[in-house]
Amino acid sequence: MQATTIDVGPPTGKEETIALAEILGLAFDYPVADLTPRMEQVGLENVRVVRADGRVAGGLWLLPMGQWFGGRSVPTVGISMVGVAPEYRGRGAAAQLIKATVQGLHAEGVALSTLYPATQPLYRSAGYEQAGNYYELRMPTKSIRVRDRRATVRLAGDADRPAIEAAYRAYARRSNGTLDRSEFLWQRVREPRGHEARGYVAEVDGRIEGYLYVFNKPGKTGGFNLQLTDLVALTERAGLGLLTFLSSHQSMARQVRWHGHPADPILLLLAEQAHTSRLDISWMVRVVDVPAALATRGYPAACNGEIHFSVRDDLIPTNHGPFVLKVTEGKAEVAPGGRAALEVDIRALASLYTGYMTAEALAATGRLSGSDLDVATASAIFAGPSPWMPDMF
Ligand SMILES: CC(C)(COP(=O)(O)OP(=O)(O)OC[C@H]1O[C@@H](n2cnc3c(N)ncnc32)[C@H](O)[C@@H]1OP(=O)(O)O)[C@@H](O)C(=O)NCCC(=O)NCCS
Structure with a gap:
């Protein structure tokens, strides 16, 4: 068989864009007519195609956004809709597409890349590795039994959007891994595929202290559930107000379902543990630019320390080699060089960076090594809330 020449780049025009929409429509079982406008919304500059001998064989979408780590928003690019036409599969097209995309992001100065893997x-x-979780929580509406109306829960209007987005940011920035959402992602919250979610805000003295977005989703065995696409409570009053609101649906809606965190403080406001949480999938991160990623995230304010480490990265030469990370009062300085006391490969660095795994846990995978003290220092510097996000892309 003749060798195939593979190249990667943005689509050159309408013909390539339509070819990719047809491939992705088939790969994800989406109507092509729905995909084309979404692709335009993503922006053609954020679309990549992989060509085999000059013909479009597949492609992906880039979603520029931020991700909160240690209270700071780190620029990341989400990778979405990776697909290769069935007739071109198994020849390395997807692997080359992803590698060329990561190299391109590095050339643009992007710190991280994040994705949900089907494989x-x-x-x-x-160079991607598991770095955070996507959970589904379920709670029978009859189990909520909260009645507290100190906060007024009312239907949100367009004018509430800035305050809702500010509440989300205040909530998201105290976690790790939550997204600093782009307009594209906000649209997914407000208009989930095939539905329109209604927003409700919990207000006290004219100030929005929490909100949720909800739509009725038919259950598999009849009836319906309340599907939330966002649930944020910044205060006890807002949390209890939103739970009271959800509880008021108990005569008809069976369950409340949402992609939250099993340790969300709103769950502490419930009298009993009637909810369940299930890990749906772990998302993956690629540290695209090691010094930029380390310098941009925040760190525990009470933890000052220094680690000398050496990174192995076969794809991006400037990530490969020794670095010194010095953390003082929550901020980092990163410089090349140092004594390379801790050795870590680029995948293990992703799991450490987000706080998904401790350095001790990564040492057990053989992808990180160093003295007990250096390993413990690395764990302390990257310690924080367990990374998660409510968004799927
Ligand atoms: C997944 C997909 C993009 C792979 O495309 P491809 O060009 O055939 O992949 P490659 O030939 O570059 O394979 C690269 C590696 O991916 C893995 N892989 C490829 N296809 C796979 C599949 N269907 N299932 C599981 N792993 C797969 C293999 O590990 C492979 O490495 P190997 O050949 O050394 O074992 C393609 O099968 C596809 O479009 N599937 C439908 C859409 C989809 O699932 N997209 C992924 C969304 S995250």
Whole structure:
């Protein structure tokens, strides 16, 4: 068989864009007519195609956004809709597409890249590793039994959007891994696929202290559930107000379902543990630019320390080698060089960076090594809330 020449880049025009929409429509079982406007919303500059011998064989979408780590928003690019036409599969097209995309992001100065994997080996070969979780929580509406109306819960209007987005940011920035959402992602919250979610805000003295977005989703065995696309409570009053609101649906709606965190403080406001949480999938991160990623995130304010480490990265030469990370009062300085006391490969660095795994846990995978003291220092510097996000892309 003749060798295939593979190249990667943005689509050159309408013909390539339509070819990609047809491939992705088939790969994800989406109507092509729905995909084309969404692709335009993503922006053609954020679309990549992979060509085999000059013909479009597949592609992906880039979603520029931020991700909160240690209270600071780190620029990341989400990778979405990775697909290769069935007739071109199994020849390395996807692997080359991902690698070239990561190299391109590095050239643009992007710190991180984040994605949901349908298959891990593909993304691992480009330096991605598990770095946070996506959960589903379920709670029978009858189990809520909260009645507290100190906060007024009312239907949100367009004018509430800035205050809702500010409440989300205040909530998201105290976690790790939550997204600093782009307009595209906000639209997914307000208009989830095939539905329109209604927003409700919890207000006290004219100030929005929490909100939720909800739509009725038919259950598999009849009836319906309340599907939330966002649930944020910044105060006890707002949390109890939103729970009271959800509880008021108990005569008809069976369950409340949402993609939250099993340790969300709103769950402490419930009298009993009638809810369940299930890990749906772990998302993956690629540290695209090691010094930029380390310098941009925040760190525990009470933890000052220094680690000398050496990174192995076969794809991006400027990530490969020794670095010194010095953390003082929550801020980092990063410089090349140092004594390379801790050795870590680029995949293990992703899991450490987000706080998904401690350095001790990573040492057990063989992808990180160092003295007990250096390993413990690394764990302390990257310690924080367990990374998660409510968004799927
Ligand atoms: C997944 C997909 C993009 C792979 O495309 P491809 O060009 O055939 O992949 P490659 O030939 O570059 O394979 C790269 C690696 O990915 C993995 N991989 C590829 N196809 C896979 C599949 N269907 N299932 C599981 N792993 C797969 C393999 O580990 C492979 O490495 P190997 O050949 O050394 O074992 C393609 O099968 C596809 O479009 N599927 C439908 C859409 C989809 O699932 N997209 C992924 C969304 S995250």
